[in-house]
Amino acid sequence: MKLISVLNLGALLVASVTPSAISCPTTHHAAPIVYLSNGTYRGTYNQYYHQDLFLRMPYAEAPVNDLRLRIPQSLKSTWTGIRNATKYSPSCIGYGSDTWVLGNHVSEDCLSINVVRPAGLPERAKLPVAVWIHGGGWVNGGSSDPRYNLTFIVEQSVRKGMPIIAASMNYRLHAWGFLHSAELAAEGSTNLGYRDQRLALHWIKENIANFGGDSERITLWGNSAGAFSVGSQVVAYGGRDDKLFSAAILQSGSPLVFGLKPQTASTWEPYWNKLLHTTNCLVPEPVACLRRLPTNELSAILNSSFASPPSWGQVVDGDFIPESGRALLKKGKFAKVPLLMGTNFDEGTEFVSQGINTTSQFAEYVRSVGVAKQEVHSIEKLYSDNPAVGIPSTLKGRPEGHLAYLGQQYKRAAAFSGDVFQHAGRRLTTKSWAKQQIPVWSYHWNVLVENVSPAKGASHFQEVVFTFNNINGQGYDTVVSKSPLAGKPARLVKLADVMSTAWISFIVNHNPNSNGKSNLGACTCRLLTDYLTHSSIPHLATVSRAV
Structure with missing residues (x-):
């Protein structure tokens, strides 16, 4: 640059x-x-x-x-x-x-x-x-x-x-x-x-x-x-x-x-199907059915725990977001x-997810955000389990006492999380x-x-x-x-x-x-x-x- x-x-x-x-x-x-x-x-x-x-x-x-x-x-x-x-x-x-x-x-x-x-x-x-x-x-x-x-x-x-x-x-x-x-x-x-x-x-x-x-x-x-x-x-x-x-x-x-997972129709299919089932809109014209529902009824369903949605926000639709x-x-x-x-x-x-205490748990977290399985080991090497180089620097050492719930590898996982969700996008942009x-x-x-x-x-x-x-x-x-x-x-x-x-x-x-x-x-x-x-x-x- x-x-x-x-x-x-x-x-x-x-x-x-x-x-x-x-x-x-x-x-x-x-x-x-x-x-x-x-x-x-x-x-x-x-x-x-x-x-x-x-x-x-x-x-x-x-x-x-x-x-x-x-x-x-x-x-x-x-x-x-x-x-x-x-x-x-x-x-x-x-x-x-x-x-x-x-x-x-x-x-x-x-x-x-x-x-x-x-x-x-x-x-x-x-x-x-x-x-x-x-x-x-x-x-x-x-x-x-x-x-x-x-x-x-x-x-x-x-x-x-x-x-x-x-x-x-x-x-x-x-x-x-x-x-x-x-x-x-x-x-x-x-x-x-x-x-x-x-x-x-x-x-x-x-x-x-x-x-x-x-x-x-x-x-x-x-x-x-x-x-x-x-x-x-x-x-x-x-x-x-x-x-x-x-x-x-x-x-x-x-x-x-x-994150690392571009959203498409296939990503959303499980949530969509559960929404139609919960709203009784499993009909030939499901979108029209959703449009007819009373506002309060649909809102109550959306605000319930009927299903976990993918990440909200940008979806690759071939139009507004073509790629x-x-x-x-x-x-x-x-x-x-x-x-x-x-x-x-x-x-x-x-x-970051809390409660990450071991390297295997860290690896599982890395995979969960969309990193390919074959790349996980490289991530483990790049983000070492050394609290001195993790984040935040304002927390000295590992979380202990009333902070133990954060996990022993909290600073390692947080450093990775920040790069995935924020810093990588800034750098590329x-x-x-x-x-x-x-x-x-x-x-x-x-x-x-x-x-x-x-x-x-x-x-x-x-x-x-x-x-x-x-x-x-x-x-x-x-x-x-x-x-x-x-x-x-x-x-x-x-x-x-x-x-x-x-x-x-x-x-x-x-x-x-x-x-x-x-x-x-x-x-x-x-x-x-x-x-x-x-x-x-x-x-x-x-x-x-x-x-």
């Missing part, structure tokens, strides 16, 4: 609106209005942040009744008068803690978009746009999750002199969006959640100028399943460039399938846009971009945050709060999690400022280092700012530009 120096372009090269051009907050501010081709929306004005919010704007017909388990249909309805866009939509139906901590406020009628912008934009403003795709393992979550509050990143962009508009979307989850079978494939109803995202991107492309956004400068952005979603959009239709986005940010995800992500990358079949991509050092602690002479920046997160055990380390998802500049940890203090910035230690608050500024710089300039704060040398550079050379700031990793 050839590395070259990065030019400090300056933050205002592409930003059409500077903070001085944005009007100051006033005591009385009318609710914002936006005129779109389908009709007119009234948003809400947030005086504290001086922002306009437009929430729950549908981008598709509701996927209910006969539209259930079908490709999303563009919104056809129009209206006169003004519709309110002041409250979040229910999340799409899903199952997991990301959904139930928000009160299980879900619905099939969920395909909507939110837009947050600085208030007081001049007419004909053209701000760069960030489009966030939430994660949640393809099975839960939603754009209303307060951890993904777009207000903080928009506020930071104005503060840093690089104002942006931010948008987020809901997309169908679990079987509602990612069920697969030969019958569904025959009618083209595959990768529905990803097709939802694609239609949302078309809506944003067509409408964002009315909000003051630049339709030619749209950056996709996601973490975890959201990053895998971004990756799937990048390779969709064999890398066909529909000009829906001009750059992409992938945090802990890639264009590859999650495996790995094959598409190696053939150069992806959208040629600048990329900012990274993973967390201890990703494997999130995904960045190398593929470099081979095609496309700008790509790669980071490696290595920070132990507050409320995380040393046995977990710098694991999955922990960087998200920093990239949003969510320094108050909004949405994190729940029955299942605690704020990574509890007490707001200065070193972590500063890190949030550094990272969010870098992300904004990439959204604005498609270069994370052009924020006017760093003088980067050739070959290798510290991430984005000289702040990271200070001992008070935790080491994040190196970021380089490869072409």
Whole structure:
């Protein structure tokens, strides 16, 4: 991978609106209005942040009744008068803690978009746009999750002199969006959640100028399943460039399938057959039968333990995903846009199986994730049973005492797991971009945050709060999690400022280092700012530009 120096372009090269051009907050501010081709929306004005919010704007017909388990249909309805866009939509139906901590406020009628912008934009403003795709393992979550509050990143962009508009979307989850079978494939109803995202991107492309956004400068952005979603959009239709986005940010995800097993109709056949049996849809037209089931009845079955599904997410269908992500990358079949991509050092602690105590158990685990039997011995040699070289480094030695349940070979298995599920995809993706002479920046997160055990380390998802500049940890203090910035230690608050500024710089300039704060040398550079050379700031990793 050839590395070259990065030019400090300056933050205002592409930003059409500077903070001085944005009007100051006033005591009385009318609710914002936006005129779109389908009709007119009234948003809400947030005086504290001086922002306009437009929430729950549908981008598709509701996927209910006969539209259930079908490709999303563009919104056809129009209206006169003004519709309110002041409250979040229910999340799409899903199952997991990301959904139930928000009160299980879900619905099939969920395909909507939110837009947050600085208030007081001049007419004909053209701000760069960030489009966030939430994660949640393809099975839960939603754009209303307060951890993904777009207000903080928009506020930071104005503060840093690089104002942006931010948008987020809901997309169908679990079987509602990612069920697969030969019958569904025959009618083209595959990768529905990803097709939802694609239609949302078309809506944003067509409408964002009315909000003051630049339709030619749209950056996709996601973490975890959201990053895998971004990756799937990048390779969709064999890398066909529909000009829906001009750059992409992938945090802990890639264009590859999650793991080593590409999904096909045969992979899904056992789950599909059990679903039909459980729903009494073993009939000549099973898909039509599933569409007729009451929502609550089908949801209760999907949320039961009637069968274990394959991995949710990307399926090779010969259309939206014509070949495996790995094959598409190696053939150069992806959208040629600048990329900012990274993973967390201890990703494997999130995904590893617990209780691996012996080498034979380790070998069994290696086989279970899809490694060919003849390759297992090579894996055993590559990943030695030496805790000193396993992960996380924050856990010294082997798990003992109250951590014994993790297994004596936990650190060995976690190192392998991180490579399989995250780091391998990052490496292949960045190398593929470099081979095609496309700008790509790669980071490696290595920070132990507050409320995380040393046995977990710098694991999955922990960087998200920093990239949003969510320094108050909004949405994190729940029955299942605690704020990574509890007490707001200065070193972590500063890190949030550094990272969010870098992300904004990439959204604005498609270069994370052009924020006017760093003088980067050739070959290798510290991430984005000289702040990271200070001992008070935790080491994040190196970021380089490869072409």
